[in-house]
Amino acid sequence: MHSKGSMIFSWWIDFDVHRHAKLLCFPIVSGRSPAFIFSYFFFIYLYFSLQMLSNSSVIFPGVLESMSVDLQNFSFLRHLEDMAARVVQTFSGWRTMSCELDGAASAVAVSRDGSQVVVAGRNILKVFAIEEEAFVEKVNLRVGRRTSVNYSCSDVAWHQLDDNLLATAATNGAVVTWNLSRSSRNKQELLFAEHKRTVNKVCFHQAELHTLLSGSQDGSMKCFDLRRKDSVCTFNGQSESVRDVQFSPRDYFAFAASFENGNVQLWDLRRSDRCERMFTAHNGPVFSCDWHPEDRGWLATGGRDKMVKVWDMASARPRELFCVQTIASVARVKWRPERRYHLATCSMMVDHTINVWDVRRPFIPFAAFEEHRDVTTGIAWRLPHDPHLLLSGAKDCTLFQHIFKDAKRPADRANPEALCFGPRGDVAFAAKEGLSANDPARRALPGDRRNPFFFIRKAPEPYDASLTQQHSGSVCSVLNVFQRCDAKEKLNPLENESESFVELAQRYCLAGRPFAELCDHNARIAMELCRHQVAQTWLILKLLYAGGDASPSPALLPNGGIFCGKDGSSGLGGDGMSERGKSEGHGDGGLEEPNEETEGSDVENLTASVGLYAAAAGLYSGNGEEERLELLDQDTTTSDFPEFSLPPEAFALRHEIVDGPAGLEHLQTNGPDGPGSGDEDGTDEGMRSACQGKVGGSTAGLGITAAESVSLISVSQPLFGQTLPPEVFAPAVIAMLEFYAERGDVQSTVSTLIVLGEKASGGVDTLVQEHWYLSYLELLQRFRLWDVATQVIRLSTCAAISALNHDSTSLNLNCSSCRRALGAKGWLCDRCRRCASVCAVCHHAVKGLFVWCQGCSHGGHLKHMHDWLSASPHCPTGCGHLCEYT
C-alpha cells in the first residue's frame, strides 16, 4: 500500500507538479465547495513543498497513507478533504462564533453563497453577514414603530437563486416576501394573507425563481407565484396541521409535506386535488422532513416520537431505510452536505444540543454541538457543499456558527470495550467486532487451556447491497468470557484459585476434633489441592502448639522427619510457584549444650519438644539475620535419641533441599542458664525479625539459602513441655496470619485463626480479626457457601462476628386458640392459660420440633402430623381445614 502511494507520487513529480495536479484534480473538485477546492490545492502545494524540502515521506505519513488508497475510492478524497478542512479552518480563521440576538430565534436561513444568514423569530428578523471573526448585522427587517404581527415569524427561507429574495411565515397566517435590494428601509415586497392559522413553513423552489410553497396549521399548503398577488393553488392535506413542506431537489414537480398526525404526503405541483402518496411515518407529529441532497428519493423525517427515519421514496411503497432514536422530540432535520449518511437534528425540548447522526449507527450521535443554552430552533448548513460549517439559532437568543472541528464526538468518546473480573476468576471481555474476530493471530489454538465462549451478534438483515457495502458506520461487539482452566492445570495456583477456594472451604475441618488432628486433616486437604505452603503452615502450627503430643500421626511423620533429619537449615519449597521458602531448623543438631538437669522420665517428650521448637525457631529465623535464639537445653544429646535423627533417605523428599552447614559448627550458647525473661525476649525478637524478613522476602521459590542462617536455639527447661506458653510463638503466628491476609488468602488466615482459637487470637487486634472474618465471610457468601459461613461465624472468637448469627433470630408466636401474641414464655398463653404447643394428634405438649399448618394454626409433633396428614387431608383437630403437608 505504502509503496503504491509513493509510486503515484513519484510519477506525479515527473511532471510539472502544479499543472498535473490541476489536471488530475479538476474533475474531482468541480462542483465542490470553494473551501474544498482551495484546501485541496493548498494541501497539494504544501505537500510538494515539503516533499522537495525534505525529500522524504516521513513528514506526512498520514497523507501518504491516504494517498495510497485507490484514487478511485471516494473515501480517500473524504479523508483528504477532512484534513484539508482542518488545515483551512485552522488557518483561515473560521471558527466557532456567536452573537447575541434581540429575541429568541425560531428559524435561520442562509444565502446561497453562505455569506449571509437571516434569523427569524417572534420579535426578530435580521440579516447578518458572516465574517471571519464575527457576525455583523446588516439589515433589520422589522422596521417601523408599530411592528405588525405579520413580522412575527415562525419560519424563514432564502431563495437559492436570488440572493435578495427572502420569505417569512408569520404566526398570524401571513406569508411575506422581502427584497433586500430595495433601497427603502422597508424591504417588504409581498404579503399573502391567505392562511387562517399560523404558517409553519415556507419553501422556495430550488430551480424556479417565482415559486413559493407554504404549509400552515390550518392543514393546507399553498403555492404562490411571486409575480401574482395571490396563491396559484391550494393543496389540502386532509390530515390536520402541516408542519413542514419541502420541494424535492430532483423532481421538479414533487414536494413532501409532513403532518401533525404522523403522516407524510408526497404531492405533485400539477395536481392539487389529491396527494400522490401518503404514509404514516411517525407515531405523533412529524415536525420536519428533508430530502437527501444527493440520493434521489431519500427523505428524512423527524417526529415527536423522538425518532428520525429515513425513507426510500423511490420505491413503490415508501420503505424505512434507517431509524435513528434521539433522546428528545426532533424539531428539525437537515442532511449534512457531502456526507451521504449524516444528518443534523435539533430538538424541541429537553435537549439543547445539535446532534449529527450517522444514520447507519442510529444510537449514538456522530457529533454533537453543545454550545446553546436553550432549545435550538433553527439549523442550516452554511454552504451546500461544505460539511464543516453549521449555523444555528436558539431560544437562548444566540446565533452560532459551529465548526466541525470543535464538535464533541460521543461515538469516539464511547468506551469500545467492556471488562469484568467475575467472582469465580472468569473474565468477561467485550470488544468491537472486526477488530478482534478477524485477526488470525488471535485465533484460539487447539489445546488451549482456556475455554472461550462467545456471544455473537446475529448477522444484520442486509437492507440492500448498496447500504451494507460501506460498512464503516455500524459497529457491534463480541463478548467473550474466559473461563479459568480445567482440572489438569491444578498446579498453577492462579488458575484454580476459585476452585480450590471452594474446595478448601468445604473440606477444611475447623472444630470438633483435637487440635493436632485438625491440623493434620487440613494439611492433608491443602496438600491434595496442591497448596503446599498452606499445608506446611498447618503442619508447623501443629508442631508449635501440639508439640507435647508424643504421637504424631503417620501422615505427619515424614514431614516431621524433615525437621529432625536435617541439621542446619534446609529449604523446603512448595511447588516452586509461589511457596515462600521454609527453613527447617535443626532437630538433633540443636540439642547440643547440656546445661540443665533433665527429668529422665519425660525425656522423650521433652526432646521432642525441643526438637520441634528448635525446628520452629529455625524456621522463623533462617533468613540470614544474626539473631541468635538461645536454646537452653537439657543434658540430652543427639546420640541419645536416634529416632529423631532419621536419615534423610528414609523418606522420600518431595522437594529440593538446600543443605546448610552442619549445625554444630554454628551452635552457640548465649546465656547458658538464663531461663528467665531475657531468653524469651530474645526468642521473640528473633522470631519477629525473622518473620519480617520472611514476609518481606517471600518471593517465589525457595527462601532459605543462607548457610549462616542457622540459629542456635537454647531452651530453658521451664519453657518446656506441655506448659509451653503460646505467647512464645504468637508473634511468628501473627506474622503468618498477616502474611496470608496480605496476599489476599484470607481463607488461610481465618481458618488457622479459628483452629488456633485462643492460642493466637489474643495477639491480633480485634478490629483486624474482624476485618479478616468479614472478608472471608464475604468471599464465602459470594461462592454461596452458606454452611461454611455459618460455621465460621459460630466458631469465630470475635464477639462482633459471632453476633452476626444472632441477628433477627427471634420468632414471634401467637397462641393457637386465642390468636393473641404469646408472651415471653413462648409456650404458655397468658390469656387462655393453655399450653400453646399441644400436639393435635397425641395432645401432649410438644418439645422440640413443632410443625403447624399456616392455614388453621393447628399442629403438633412432626412425626405425628406427618403420619396423620399422609393418611387424611383434614386437620387432626377436626376443624375442617384441609391442611397441606409438604
Added chain:
Amino acid sequence: MVSVVNTVDTSHEDMIHDAQMDYYGTRLATCSSDRSVKIFDIKNGSQILAADLRGHEGPVWQVAWAHPMFGNVLASCSYDRKVIIWKEEGGTWDRLYEYDGHDSSVNSVSWASHEFGLLLACGSSDGSISVLSCLGDGTWEPHKISNAHTIGCNAVSWAPAVIPGTLMDAPSGPKSTPVKRFVSGGCDNLIKIWREEDGQWAEEKKMEAHSDWVRDVAWAPSIGLPSGTIASCSQDGRVFIWTCDDPAGGSWTPKLLHKFGDVVWHVSWSITGNILAVSGGDNKVSLWKESTDGQWKCVSDVNKGQGISSGPDETRPEQ
C-alpha cells in the same frame, strides 16, 4: 481441544460498553449503544438471556450490580443523562428509580459497599458527580458534587468499607464507623478521592499522574489487604497503581504498572484484590499480579494466541 461451552447471541445491535457479573458470578449484565441492558444467566458455562431492559433513550455506558442483600438491583447510566435503577421482583425487572439530575451524559455508576446501604455514585460528562442514597422509605436522595472534574467525569469507584491503614496501625480507640470514600477519574487527567464529612462530600485528595483523560479507576477490594489500593488507566496508555499506607488516607503513591501502546479502557480487580485485569484499545486483556517484592508482573496475556476472541466460525463445529 477447545471446548466451546455454548454460543449465545447477545443480539446487541451496537457496541457493548460494559459487562458486569453479579455478586455470585451467576449473572452477566451487558449494556450497549443500542440502548438496551441485557441480563444473562450463566449456568454451567452457558448463557441464557434472562431479561432485556429497555428504558434508556441513548447508549448505555455502564451497569452495576448492587449487593444481593438488597435483592437483584442493577443500576445503569446512559448518554440520555439518566440513571435508572432496576429491580427484579418475581422474575420481572422494573424501574425502581430514575434519576435525571445530570445535564449531560452519565458515564459511570458504582454501588458502595453494602454496609452503607443502597448508595450509588454517578459520574457525568457535565463534570459533576451525584451520590444517590436510598432512604428507608424507598425514596432516593440525590446529593450532587458539582464541578468535580472539569469537562467531565469518566469513572467512579467506591472504597471498601474499611478505613485504609486500619490493619497496619490497628487503632485501639473506640470502633469508628467506616468512612465513605470513593475515587473518580475525569477528563481533566486527574484522579480525585472524595470523602463524606458531616453529610457533605469533600475532595480529600487530588492525584495527578496521567497526561490524558483518565478512563477508568478501580478501588481494590480489601480482602485482608493492609492498605488502600487504586488502579487507574488512561487515554495516555498508562496504568497506575496507587497505594496508601497512611491511615488518614492522605498520602498516595503511584506506581506505573505498564505503559501500553494504546488507550487503556478498563481496569478490574479480582475479588481478592490481588489480580488486576487490564484491557486496552488494542483489544488485549492482560492479568497482572504483584509479586512479593512489590513489582507488578503480567501473569497472563490472553492475547498471545491463547484464545482471546477467536472467531466464532472455527469454534462452533467441533461439538
